[in-house]
Amino acid sequence: MHNFTRIIDNGKPRVVIIGGGFGGIELVKSLKKADLQVVLIDKHNHHTFQPLLYQVATAGLEADSIIHPFRKCFEDQPNFYFRLAEVTSINTEKKTVETTIGHLRYDYLVLATGATTNYYGNEQIKKHAIPIKSIDDAIALRNHILSNFEQALLTEDEEELNSLMDYVIVGGGPTGVEVAGALAELKKHVFPKDYKELDFIKMDIHLIQGAPRLLSGMSDEAGDKALAYLEEFGVDVWLDRFVKSYDGYTVELDNGQKFITKSLIWAAGVVGSPIDGIRKESIVRGGRVQVDEYNRVTGYEDIFALGDIAAMITAQTPQGHPMMAPPAMQQGKLLGKNLQQLISGKPLTPFVYKDQGCMATIGRNRAVVDLKVLKTQGFFAWLIWMFVHLISIVGYRNRLLVLINWMWSYFSYDKGMRLIVGHKKDPNAPIHKQAPTTTQTTFS
């Protein structure tokens, strides 16, 4: 019978953290010396460095170099326990979390479940669009892109050819801009060498943005430069446009404009995914959980939330903080300190977000960076972007591998990971309560 049997009450207060994203692992880290039992529950056994998922999806990096096993991250932290499970609900009366492997009592609970892709309630789009939110998403997209070109070789029907060669990316935020730029680079430097029998003039890359400018979260200079770079790379950018429908073949925009594609990449926003059991009074728009300045969920003494899932609504931040890594990491760090303060009955420190700015890369030598100290675009911005991402990647080995891959791609104009890797059944896979089964069609 599955349970948490090996996590024994040792008299110390138990902090249960749901989710090992940027906020969750910062919190675990900052509890390293705490006299607590720290239990991290995640549905993956690894942290994912989400900002570089798009490079896995576009054959620039191998998946393993941007994910890092939790047990490895914290192997030197004696108070750390990890369990691979999905939390299904929480019981705030009994103070337990219900999971796919049984239930666990908590003294303090931290929701760090992050956000999921937002399809704005459109089930048809949800069914057919391709998200890039998890490592599995990224690998599936890579397989999809490469399979499309293998398929394109097999048809002479012009419309089918376009449906396989053309890409529509929805969302003009950093992810959408970065995916569009990376596809444009593949179109220019890589695919023509791989698929000599195809004419890549025919490969159209469309980027659909709902706002009048790209990178709405950033400065006008950044947004305008990003647009200029993408157009220079041959990407068709459509501003002030929304996708009305997509059936897996035809995309229709709000103005009736249509595109034919088997690849609608959805980067149009995220929404929080609160867990059953949280009082609905605490759930605000965007599916986020309202927290006070100490990241405590409103209406609870012992439940906290941080990162994308947490909406810290104040006079300065009426919308809460941006759903990005930096606020999550800063909140995780502070909450670690505050939990220890709380337990020893000392006063807590309110959270103040230190905005370090925002950046996006469009491709080779092209990035846009808004920092407190400077706004810059182009080659220097691109160097800053690479530096900041490199030092942020979890795990020294991963950092080294990413650096080498980037240098290799830069000098060779190549993307090495053009691999369609199929999937295989584990004959004796331990059958797991409520474990979903996914299927994948491969060529092999």
Next chain:
Amino acid sequence: MHNFTRIIDNGKPRVVIIGGGFGGIELVKSLKKADLQVVLIDKHNHHTFQPLLYQVATAGLEADSIIHPFRKCFEDQPNFYFRLAEVTSINTEKKTVETTIGHLRYDYLVLATGATTNYYGNEQIKKHAIPIKSIDDAIALRNHILSNFEQALLTEDEEELNSLMDYVIVGGGPTGVEVAGALAELKKHVFPKDYKELDFIKMDIHLIQGAPRLLSGMSDEAGDKALAYLEEFGVDVWLDRFVKSYDGYTVELDNGQKFITKSLIWAAGVVGSPIDGIRKESIVRGGRVQVDEYNRVTGYEDIFALGDIAAMITAQTPQGHPMMAPPAMQQGKLLGKNLQQLISGKPLTPFVYKDQGCMATIGRNRAVVDLKVLKTQGFFAWLIWMFVHLISIVGYRNRLLVLINWMWSYFSYDKGMRLIVGHKKDPNAPIHKQAPTTTQTTFS
């Protein structure tokens, strides 16, 4: 409709090669300057460096660093065409190959389909045992091993615990020996740090070998040293034993001895997989296709076979050549020359195998090497093993990544890739004639 429409008759003889293993890619390479149309058909879009699959399975290397896209391998070879497909049969009358994407006419056909895992006709074992023959096998095994320990944390039942922590490896050839050694290293250096709540004294690793000695293909010194090294690493080696049955839980040997395990790793041998349409008179034991000294399939003028699938039965090689990379590569290289000779009506050169010896690594600083010039075991042998494998890996980038991973693991006593990577459906996956669908249960 799927077909080979973009491979146009250009008046040049068309060589169709089925399979891009060691033999197949050597053949393509040696046809680089040939005035031919060279078509490679494979069910993967990448070459797999099989000798290191076991390191992917045991978290030592990322999958992407030992596989290399065919289109990348031959991007500078104008006469090269690749198609991602599975060959279902051959029509030697019409001179066509029937595939999952349609049929293609050939002037010369080369079978380089390699070998598959040999279960010696035991369907029950085939159903439950875990093979290591493809990159998907290796990733599935890695997921399986890590999932087992996550599961082990959830039980207090001693028998279930053993079934999850114990491993039985069948086959005392290089692969079996290397897997056993790698698991022993994980047990010693890695898993105890990852799973502090488990007692790794309980992790048993059994290696079952049918012959009276390990590494039957190699010298007595090599076999005896391998045994000594494995026992030093705490592996239980059972010589002169066969597996009678395995139901996914209980392994029974020919002497009635039983082991409880959810992980029976099958490395007990391979068997050729000939394609429908080859006259059965040409198919010899082990499912191999009989060829003459020019790798021409007996009874045909225009069909050739090389590597594992080819049995070149001569007075010196009554069993054909060993089913390993070196004979395949040497045959591929020579066949490339001979095909050009044949077309220009010149005499062919008979194949003579240059045996470069054989080697296996047991783990850190421990390998056994039999070369023509010397037989050695231990640290020096281990260096030779690494050097030979490094220079053999296809792709400079892959070589560099493998080298870095090896150095990293060596100095850190760590294996970085302890990642359970789930699988995801491609919503708009181009549906492919006869494409098999595999399913995978994940925790996430």
